[in-house]
Amino acid sequence: MLNESICYRDGKLFCDDVPIADIVTETGTPVYIYSKRRTLDNLKHIQTAFAALNPHIHYSAKANANLAVLGAIIGAGAGVDAVSAGEIHRALLAGAAAEEIVFAGVGKTADELTYALEQSVGWINVENMGEMKLIDTIASRQNRPPARVALRFNPDVTADTHPNIATGHGGAKFGLSAEVIRDILARQAEYPNIQIEGIHIHIGSQLHNTAATQQAVEATLELIAPYPAIRTVNIGGGLPVAYSPEEHIPDWETFASALTPLLMGYTVMLEPGRSIIADAGILVASTLYVKEQAGQSFLITDASIAELIRPALYEAHHEIVPVKEPSTVSTQPYHVVGPVCETTDVLGRGVRLPKMEPGDLVAVLTAGAYGMVMASNYNQRPRPPEVVVLEDGQSWQIARRRETWDDLTRYEL
Numbered sequence: 001m002l003n004e005s006i007c008y009r010d011g012k013l014f015c016d017d018v019p020i021a022d023i024v025t026e027t028g029t030p031v032y033i034y035s036k037r038r039t040l041d042n043l044k045h046i047q048t049a050f051a052a053l054n055p056h057i058h059y060s061a062k063a064n065a066n067l068a069v070l071g072a073i074i075g076a077g078a079g080v081d082a083v084s085a086g087e088i089h090r091a092l093l094a095g096a097a098a099e100e101i102v103f104a105g106v107g108k109t110a111d112e113l114t115y116a117l118e119q120s121v122g123w124i125n126v127e128n129m130g131e132m133k134l135i136d137t138i139a140s141r142q143n144r145p146p147a148r149v150a151l152r153f154n155p156d157v158t159a160d161t162h163p164n165i166a167t168g169h170g171g172a173k174f175g176l177s178a179e180v181i182r183d184i185l186a187r188q189a190e191y192p193n194i195q196i197e198g199i200h201i202h203i204g205s206q207l208h209n210t211a212a213t214q215q216a217v218e219a220t221l222e223l224i225a226p227y228p229a230i231r232t233v234n235i236g237g238g239l240p241v242a243y244s245p246e247e248h249i250p251d252w253e254t255f256a257s258a259l260t261p262l263l264m265g266y267t268v269m270l271e272p273g274r275s276i277i278a279d280a281g282i283l284v285a286s287t288l289y290v291k292e293q294a295g296q297s298f299l300i301t302d303a304s305i306a307e308l309i310r311p312a313l314y315e316a317h318h319e320i321v322p323v324k325e326p327s328t329v330s331t332q333p334y335h336v337v338g339p340v341c342e343t344t345d346v347l348g349r350g351v352r353l354p355k356m357e358p359g360d361l362v363a364v365l366t367a368g369a370y371g372m373v374m375a376s377n378y379n380q381r382p383r384p385p386e387v388v389v390l391e392d393g394q395s396w397q398i399a400r401r402r403e404t405w406d407d408l409t410r411y412e413l
């Protein structure tokens with residue numbers, strides 16, 4: 001969606017004070033463009049909404065792990081939620097202090113755990129019994145203080161979101177049941193190299209109401225009540241973002257005021273990803289062709305599901321707007337599609353746009369989260385560059401260059 005940073009001025013789409021068309025002249029298309037100003041505003045907004053709990057914010061790097069983006073968020077004081085050794089490595093490169101990194105994930109390998117412990121990450125969120133044993137064994141070999149862990153609880157609640165991004169129901173692979181958590185806590189002595197200090201939940205992403213989260217937090221607090229050593233509650237991510245003006249979602253203050261009374265007195269951690277970076281980013285594409293077929297208009301662009309898979313994977317809606325603001329109110333519906341050989345290669349259906357011609361630019365909005373990180377080289381497409389417009393709103397940098405055809409064969413022997 002358009003916002004203070006991604007908006008029209010004098011008939012042109014801007015990212016802060018930079019015309020999108022100026023960036024494209026240098027980078028070509030497709031290209032991801034992020035506003036650092038909007039990113040940091042979103043972080044501040046969350047901090048302010050939850051201020052009464054004074055939470056530790058750990059940005060979920062999986063949403064957008066570009067080093068410049070990570071560095072900006074870390075520079076503003078956030079820690080990082082990492083789900084692989086690769087993300088830990090990136091977070092450290094981007095300037096995170098190891099103790100500000102939380103290592104989460106349903107299937108951490110022994111190599112990853114060894115690396116995380118060697119680096120002395122702040123927390124490991126544990127998701128199964130076998131992992132407890134593995135961490136204990138690895139930590140016993142390393143001559144260091146016990147590993148600090150949080151147990152990830154699966155509270156068996158159904159989040160109001162797309163089923164593909166719900167994680168807190170009993171049938172999901174994530175977390176541990178209350179029974180297993182009680183069992184682990186009863187047998188803590190078996191893990192002398194582990195200190196269990198926290199509990200972790202994450203019931204899903206893009207949450208459409210607060211009820212399931214409230215229910216999950218209540219169940220969590222009930223579960224840990226008999227264990228006074230557990231004073232830290234990590235309530236995960238999931239704060240929603242409006243992808244269209246019609247999408248009704250609770251604002252972050254509503255989440256904060258629903259949860260604050262429950263969590264007062266605990267040390268609270270949050271892992272927002274989408275809410276920090278989604279609406280700070282856009283994917284800009286050029287029109288290659290317009291094709292009329294079977295009574296429909298297809299706008300064929302040089303961006304595809306290889307660059308942005310969300311519409312295909314989650315039926316996700318992204319607004320698509322022309323980079324040149326239409327001078328006329330007359331619009332027509334287009335199916336905005338890419339060149340990839342898949343029927344699902346559709347970025348938007350029935351998108352109302354002014355009459356489009358080859359070369360005309362469009363911007364896919366709210367594409368900063370789970371965009372480039374989920375991009376692939378399918379159909380041997382080089383991944384696009386990423387640009388960051390800096391906080392002054394005027395300067396910008398190419399934070400990642402466009403891949404080349406040679407990059408595509410680089411790893412083959």
Ligand code: LLP
Pocket residue numbers: 060063081104165167202204205206236237238239271272273274275310314369370
């Ligand atoms: N913490 C945990 C344990 C998570 O699994 C996730 C997201 C987050 C935090 C961050 O959630 P957020 O604040 O971004 O909602 N690719 C999907 C979203 C997958 C989310 C996976 N986990 C999409 O494009 O919608």
